[in-house]
Amino acid sequence: MHSLVYRSVANESFELSEIYSMLSRAKDYNAKHGITGCLLYHNSQFLQLLEGEKEEIERLFQKILQDPRHHSIVVIENDESDVRLFTAWSMAFYDYGQNGLSAHFKLRQIDTFLSESSIFSKKSTLALQFFSNVKDILFAV
Numbered sequence: 269m270h271s272l273v274y275r276s277v278a279n280e281s282f283e284l285s286e287i288y289s290m291l292s293r294a295k296d297y298n299a300k301h302g303i304t305g306c307l308l309y310h311n312s313q314f315l316q317l318l319e320g321e322k323e324e325i326e327r328l329f330q331k332i333l334q335d336p337r338h339h340s341i342v343v344i345e346n347d348e349s350d351v352r353l354f355t356a357w358s359m360a361f362y363d364y365g366q367n368g369l370s371a372h373f374k375l376r377q378i379d380t381f382l383s384e385s386s387i388f389s390k391k392s393t394l395a396l397q398f399f400s401n402v403k404d405i406l407f408a409v
């Protein structure tokens with residue numbers, strides 16, 4: 269199992285409605301290729317976890333790198349991993365901006381992480397722990 273985490277910045281013309289249609293294609297592709305993960309979006313910033321076989325992740329990431337809809341891509345984690353966190357999600361998606369006040373407190377910790385933490389400005393093994401927390405907080409059923 270391989271896990272890759274990167275962050276990037278959405279191009280200004282990339283609207284939320286287009287992100288949703290991109291996601292629906294992405295979920296099909298990921299499901300066919302044994303890829304799972306999570307995409308977070310806030311203030312034009314993406315943070316994505318991709319999980320799967322190394323070759324599959326590399327092939328997909330090459331496409332993502334060349335995608336003109338975002339830029340300033342920084343890899344934070346790219347390594348073998350013991351666990352697949354998002355077993356039930358071909359690509360879990362969360363847009364903070366679309367959520368009401370009730371979600372606010374739950375998200376504050378994550379928001380602080382994204383905007384202020386140096387964890388995501390350089391390579392970090394804490395990225396997987398972060399996504400484990402995200403799963404518990406945002407996607408708990």
Ligand SMILES: Cc1cc2nc3c(=O)[nH]c(=O)nc-3n(C[C@H](O)[C@H](O)[C@H](O)COP(=O)(O)O)c2cc1C
Pocket residue numbers: 276290293294295297298307314316328331332333335337338359
């Ligand atoms: C932030 C971001 C995340 C993406 N995540 C995925 C993904 O998880 N799976 C996927 O198939 N495409 C994803 N894409 C879309 C790919 O970059 C690409 O458009 C898609 O794989 C189709 O590529 P193709 O037309 O060359 O086959 C993502 C794009 C962006 C901008």
